[in-house]
Amino acid sequence: MISTHPRIVRYVANLEKLGIPETTTWLTELELSELSFWKDATRRRQWLAGRWVAKRLVTRSSQIDMLREVEILSRGEDGLGKSPTVSIRGDTSSYRLSISHNNRSILVGITSCHAAIGVDVASGVPETPSFRTRWFSQQETKWIESDIASRLPLAWALKESIFKAFGNGSKWDPRSIELVKVNQNRVQSRIRGIEVEPLSMWIRTTKGGVATAVWNDTAIQEVSLCS
Known part of the structure; x- marks a missing residue:
């Protein structure tokens, strides 16, 4: 069930304060594949921070307890980046998602019902x-x-x-x-x-x-x- 607040913007000024787990068990296999695209340690931390915040927003707005039940993919079969898609327990959801990062900052926007956000x-x-x-x-x-x-x-x-x-x-x-x-x-x-x-x-x-x-x-x- 989607919450009564279908548009959420979360800004994190310092991603080091997020407390992201050392393990990646909260990521799906396809998400781990996307993570492997990034070789630079800084870009990997930014990618993980964006996914961590985004997954927590989705679970907060729905009846989901485990982050791994939410899958966010933003790379096509051709390897090129694309707008993120959100699946919940294997089913494509109506959430729209936008993620941006710069240095240590992370910004995530999420909407429901296919409403546009950037x-x-x-x-x-x-x-x-x-x-x-x-x-x-x-x-x-x-x-x-x-x-x-x-x-x-x-x-x-x-x-x-x-x-x-x-x-x-x-x-x-x-x-x-x-x-x-x-x-x-x-x-x-x-x-x-x-x-x-x-x-x-x-x-x-x-x-x-x-x-x-x-x-x-x-x-x-x-x-x-x-x-």
């Missing part, structure tokens, strides 16, 4: 004029340049979040997402020139950047923070 943690975004010219429209650039330090990482993170929510497995292209208007809690955008419905938005300033989440505004939203 999250991103952005830091160290290049502040050069050439970067803005290459990846942002004139309207976006004008908005960014009124406060580059705060708006540049925000614009980049929002583009990533919107793409993750609606990209449908296509190749990442920052220019395919255009920010039309950014308010305090909502963002209007176009995807490949087609305007999409205004999205609800969650923002948190991080060390050297920003964390963002966007989702369809069709149900209750719960925001949980852990730092």
